[in-house]
Amino acid sequence: MAQKDAAGLGATIRAWRERLSPAAAGLPSGPGRRAAGLRREELAERAGLSVDYVVRLEQGRATAPSAQVVGALAHALHLSGAEREHLHRMAGLAPPDAGPVPDRLPPGVRRVLDRLGDVAVAVFAADWQMIWWNPGWAALLGDPAAVPPRLRNFARERFPVGPEPVRISRWPVATDDAEQSDLAVVSDLRRATGRFPHDARLAALVRELTAGNAGFARLWASGTVAAHREDRKVVRHPDVGSVEVDCDVLTDGDSELKIVILTPSPGTADAARFHRALAQCEAGTAASAPHLAPDAPGTPADASSATDAVSSR
Secondary structure (H helix, E strand, C coil): CCCCCCCCHHHHHHHHHHHHCCCCCCCCCCCCCCCCCCCCHHHEEEEEEHHHHHHHHHHCCCCCCCEEEEHHHHHHHHCCHHHHHHHHCCCCCCCCCCCCCCCCCCCHHHHHCCCCCEEEEEECCCCCCEEEHHHHHHHCCCHHHHHHHHHHHHHHHHCCCCCCCCCCCCCCEEEEEEHHHHHHHHHHHHHHHHHHCCHHHHHHHHHHHHHHHHHHHHHHCCCCCCCCCCCEEEEEEEEEEEEEEEEEEEEEECEEEEEEEECCCCCHHHHHHHHHHHHHHHHHHHHCEEEECCCCCCCCCHHHHHCCCCCCC
C-alpha cells in the first residue's frame, strides 16, 4: 500500500529512518548496501518491534502506537527533543516529561511585540495566565497591575468562581460570540493539560474552575474542541467612550504563549477614541510602562510590579 499522506505519521517515520546512516546507528555499511539509511528490518530490531509492525506504521495501517512503542522508535531513530515531541503528538500522545507551563517571553516574541506599534497587546501563558501587556492594553482596558498577580488569568475572568469575580479588564468588554470564546478558552486549557501534564498551576486552575463554575464544568465535561477565530469586541471605556476593536489571538508554537492583539479599524471614530485613551496613558493619567515577567529581555527598571506577574508554582 502506498503512503498517501506525505506529512503523516508513517511518512515521517520513514523519512527519519532513511536519513539515519548505518554508521550513526552503529551498523556496518558495506559497499553492496543500496539503502542510504536504515532498513526496516534494522529499525525493527533496534526498536524491539516486528518488521510487519514497522511496515504497517510506515504504510499508515497502524496509526495509534503506544507510548512505549513511540519511545522505542524515538530512541532507535536518534530523534532530537523537538522531534521526539512531534512524534508523540502525531501519535496522539502527550510528550513525556513535559516541564511547567512557560511564562517567559522568548526574545523573538519580544522583538515582534516591540514592532507592533500603537496597538493593544497582551501575552498569556498556555493556561491563560497574563504575563505581559503594553501601554496600549493598559490604555484601552485599564492597567492589570491593580489585579493581584495570581488572579491575572483570563480563564478566571471568563469563568468566575465565588462572589467576587476576577476582572483583568478594568472596564466592561462585550464580545460578538461569547459562547465561541468560552469554548476556545476551555479547549486551550484542555490542550495545555496534554502539553504540560505535570504543571501544578494548570492542574489547580482546572480543578478550581471545574468545582466552582458550572459553565466551565459543563464545557469541560463535553470534551468540545473549538479554535480561536476573528472576533469583534466593544470596550466601554469610562473616559473616551465605547471602542470597537478586532481581536486576534496568535499562538507561539513552542511555548503555547497566546498573543492577544486588539486593533480598531484605521480611520474610524473607534481609532480616534483609542488614540485619545493612549494619549491619556502616555501623559501619565494611566500606567505608561510595559509590564514584563521577571527576567524577560529588556525589562525596565521601573517594572517592579511585573516581578509578581505570574504566580509561584
